[in-house]
Amino acid sequence: MTTVRLRPMTNEEFDGWLPWAIEDYAGEDVEHKRVEPGRARENMTAFLESALPRGPRTEGHRLSIVEDADTGERVGYTWWGERDLDAGPAAWVYDVYIDEPQRGKGYGRGLMEAVEAQVREAGLARMELHVWVDNDRAISMYRSLGFVPAGMEMFKPLD
Numbered sequence: 001m002t003t004v005r006l007r008p009m010t011n012e013e014f015d016g017w018l019p020w021a022i023e024d025y026a027g028e029d030v031e032h033k034r035v036e037p038g039r040a041r042e043n044m045t046a047f048l049e050s051a052l053p054r055g056p057r058t059e060g061h062r063l064s065i066v067e068d069a070d071t072g073e074r075v076g077y078t079w080w081g082e083r084d085l086d087a088g089p090a091a092w093v094y095d096v097y098i099d100e101p102q103r104g105k106g107y108g109r110g111l112m113e114a115v116e117a118q119v120r121e122a123g124l125a126r127m128e129l130h131v132w133v134d135n136d137r138a139i140s141m142y143r144s145l146g147f148v149p150a151g152m153e154m155f156k157p158l159d
Helices: 011-033 037-051 107-121 136-144
Strands: 004-008 061-068 074-085 088-098 127-129
Touching: 004 107, 011 037, 011 061, 061 107, 074 107, 088 107, 107 127, 107 136
Parallel strands: 088 127
Antiparallel strands: 004 061, 061 074, 074 088
16 A cells, blocks of 8 residues: 655745646646636636635645655645535645656555545544546546545536
């Protein structure tokens, strides 16, 4: 079994992550929602500034570097935060990211199990997340970990 360790993201790592995250998240909105690229970047910049005003030290949020527990090698990152959702207080998993060369080695599952342990430790009894409908690999992993689909967001461009 692949085991991981989550360690808090440093301010320096956050400063390197933020521009990448803006571009990555915006790119997903461009690809999946057909949002205009400039607008997607503006939206993501505003969202991240609002959601994480103190960077990795924002209260109620956990930004972590994912490391291989045996080697200490960085293999990805994750971000979750406490939110009051429809079902009550829960952990919203904003992002799960395993570096490209490390994918398919069990790190994603290890990451999610480590996040679940953090969430339980925080006293929360529920985790929720969003996954793109074409991400079959992630959907399969989440289902195998006990996540249940709750709906599907759809859009129709009228141009």
